[in-house]
Amino acid sequence: MPTSVPSPVPAPAVLLHIGPAKTGSTAMQHAMFQVREQLARHGVHYVGSRPHEKEAGGIALGLAHGAIGRRDPRPESWQRLVDEMATTTLPRMVLSNEDFGRADEAAIDRILTATGADRTHLVYVARRLDKVLPSHWQQQVKARMTTSYEDFLREMLDPDADTWRHRLVMDPQDVGAVLARWGKVLPPERMAVVVAEEGDREALPRAFEGLLGLPAGLIAPPGGPANQSMGLAETEAVRRINRLAIDEQWTPVEYRQLVQLGVVKELKNRAGQSGPRIGGVPAWAFERVAELADTQVDDIRSSGVNVVGDPDRLRVRGQVEPVDLPDEITAVDLDVLADVVSGLRTAAKRMKARTLAGPAADVRGQRDDLGGRQLLQLLARRTAARLGVRRG
Secondary structure, rough: OOOOOOOHHHHEEEEEOOOOOOOOHHHHHHHHHHHHHHHHHHEEEEEOOOOOHHHHHHHHHHOOOOOOOOOOOOOHHHHHHHHHHOOOOOEEEHHHHHHHHHHHHHHHHHHHHHHHHHHHHEEEEEEOHHOOOOOOHHHHHOOOOOOOOOHHHHHHOOOOOOHHHHHHHHHHOOOOHHHHHHHHHOOOHHEEEEEOOOOOOOHHHHHHHHOOOOOOOOOOOOOOOOOOOOOHHHHHHHHHHHHHHHOOOOOOHHHHHHHHHHHHHHHHHHHHHHHHOOOOOOHHHHHHHHHHHHHHHHHHHHHOOEEEEOOOOOOOOOOOOOOOOOOOOOOOEEHHHHHHHHHHHHHHHHHHHHHOOHHHOOOOOOOOOHHHHHHHHHHHHHHHHHHOOEEO
């Protein structure tokens, strides 16, 4: 039976939060990490020295390469977490990694060997697909994708698609398959699905507080930069920069430094963002999304796992309507361009500082023959041409 207030997992225990991505994971990781000292006073250890141990998670998943522009994952990053879990004396731990939602059987074995299968309690957060899909589109644009939202939807909703991107986005949303994989090792009474409540920022932290036996209100509701999104104009600007990056063959390190750590960071922090945003799914995609959502609900109800919240809240049909997508943006305003250039300027200064400090092993191929000012001027001119600047 679904419940709104979960019971604490019996100690000693590891609460293993496996995401999936775009269900509030990053915000929850930051919220718990910020109060890790208070968690410890209540007998809960937050595993890791940062909110999200992405590199360590890559090793646990068996990945050979890191995300774009990042170094390849090192075994010692995962071993550090393994050792940390083995030596903590607190009765409860929480290990959170949204990438674990796509773990295969070999990765599940690695993870549970580290956490201890006999004391691990799994939590999966399910969120309505009409919210998840637009968020994933923007996330993929920030990872160098140039595909429009509608073309992205066509790929994600194609039942015969077998692309890497389709597997990355949609496989973790198949809650029935995810629970079945983990259920080969964990009993249903040690697995829980938390249903995300759209519009209720306190629901997710309250669920984690309940599972960890924490006092209500200790974990602050998610908010701020950890889950800040961009508007359509900002996303379109990044998509056009992606085309420039591909055409000019920017290295992965250059892309990460200039775009992800420069432009995207600046655009996410824009003051007074206004204008259209992508939210929901258009009419042509609505029925397919509704079918997938209904399957999610049926799979959760038949799984036998603990459920926090009402699974019917995941249904699309009867709760939301198809949306009219905004008109295509053909040019961006000067203020968006200004923020793009500001982000490039910050990134170019960082790259110049790295060059002066000495070349690192993973930055070969950068355009080190250009100084920071020259690089900025070159990129600003070419980016402005791609964006098609509009005044006022």
